[in-house]
Amino acid sequence: GQNIDQPTEMTATEGAIVQINCTYQTSGFNGLFWYQQHAGEAPTFLSYNVLDGLEEKGRFSSFLSRSKGYSYLLLKELQMKDSASYLCAVTDSNYQLIWGAGTKLIIKP
Amino acid sequence: DTAVSQTPKYLVTQMGNDKSIKCEQNLGHDTMYWYKQDSKKFLKIMFSYNNKELIINETVPNRFSPKSPDKAHLNLHINSLELGDSAVYFCASSQGGQWNGAGELFFGEGSRLTVL
Numbered sequence: 001g002q003n004i005d006q007p008t009e010m011t012a013t014e015g016a017i018v019q020i021n022c023t024y025q026t027s028g029f030n031g032l033f034w035y036q037q038h039a040g041e042a043p044t045f046l047s048y049n050v051l052d053g054l055e056e057k058g059r060f061s062s063f064l065s066r067s068k069g070y071s072y073l074l075l076k077e078l079q080m081k082d083s084a085s086y087l088c089a090v091t092d093s094n095y096q097l098i099w100g101a102g103t104k105l106i107i108k109p
Numbered sequence: 110d111t112a113v114s115q116t117p118k119y120l121v122t123q124m125g126n127d128k129s130i131k132c133e134q135n136l137g138h139d140t141m142y143w144y145k146q147d148s149k150k151f152l153k154i155m156f157s158y159n160n161k162e163l164i165i166n167e168t169v170p171n172r173f174s175p176k177s178p179d180k181a182h183l184n185l186h187i188n189s190l191e192l193g194d195s196a197v198y199f200c201a202s203s204q205g206g207q208w209n210g211a212g213e214l215f216f217g218e219g220s221r222l223t224v225l
Contacts, residue, residue, distance in 0.1 A: 033213075042199060042216035043152070085150060097214075099152040 002026045004100035006088050011106045012078055020073045020086050020103045028093020034062050034073045035087040037102065043087055046073070075105075083107045112136050115200045115217035122190060123225055129176075130185045130220045132200030141183035142214070143175060144199040152199070158183055187222075195224045 003025045012018040024032070031050040035043035049055055049064035049071060061074040073086055085102040092098060115132040122128055134141060143155040156175045157164045163175065172188045185198060200217040 035214075040219075042218050043214075044216070045213045048213065087152065089152075097154065102150050 002092060002098050004088055004090060004098055006086075006100045006103045008101070009104045009106065011108060012075075014078055014080060014107055014109050016078050017074065017076050018078060018105065020075070020088075020105065022071045022073070022088035022100060024069050024071070024088070024090045024098070024100075026069075026090050026092040026098055029066060030091040030093065030095055032062075032064055032071050032091075033087075033089040033097075034071075035089065037085045037087060039084070046086075078107050080107050080109070111218075113200055113202055113215050113217040115198075115220050117220060118218060119221050119223075121223045121225065124190055124192060126190050127186070127188045128190060128222070129187070130198055130200075130222075132183050132185070132217055134181055134200075134202040134215070136202055136204075136215060138202035138204050138215070139180070140203050140205065141177070142201040142203070143183065143185050144201060144216075146197045146199060146219070148196075155185075155198075156183075190222075190224045192224050195222055197221050 006022045033048050034046040036046050037043040047062035049062050052064055052066055054061055054063045059076045064071045085104045087102040088100040090098050113134045140159045142157045145153045145155055154166050155169045158177055174186050176184045197219045199219045201214045203212050203214050205212045
């Protein structure tokens with residue numbers, strides 16, 4: 001079966017750095033997405049990786065290793081508004097988008 | 110202007126009723142989707158649709174049916190509602206589709222359905 005694993009919940013301190021991991025087992029791979037979802041709101045796009053390596057976008061970076069079936073989202077200089085769920089999703093060989101259950105990130109002052 | 114808009118935002122109804130949720134996108138995208146997000150927060154694809162092809166997740170009961178009057182609209186009709194249908198339903202759109210790489214998804218704000 002196809003599977004996306006990410007931690008259920010993480011806690012971090014304002015101003016710190018946090019890394020949210022995602023491992024996947026899918027039939028083929030055509031890219032990995034990270035989305036942010038605030039409570040009661042819609043998911044919004046953060047990043048897309050299809051090649052190995054690190055993609056940096058402001059305070060957020062996303063890393064991919066296809067050989068390891070692994071990605072992480074790195075959030076720097078955490079702000080209270082970063083409290084949200086972070087969803088990892090992988091596009092398989094049929095371009096089906098497989099979603100993880102999301103990681104709820106709690107930021108404490 | 111909201112890129113992907115869906116109505117109603119909240120819907121409370123009785124078991125056995127029929128209801129519809131409307132979705133419109135003004136992004137000029139080719140593909141629209143319906144997702145269901147349950148209490149465990151998993152996003153599950155229900156349908157993806159463009160003017161050429163409707164792809165149905167086989168796990169979706171046939172009480173659920175998408176209706177697309179045109180490229181910018183994809184409505185969701187649900188017959189004979191059941192308690193287990195209570196969830197948040199998200200409409201989304203993307204420039205591409207499953208066959209050529211969907212790209213970034215743009216989501217509507219969600220419609221919270223509660224079946225009593």
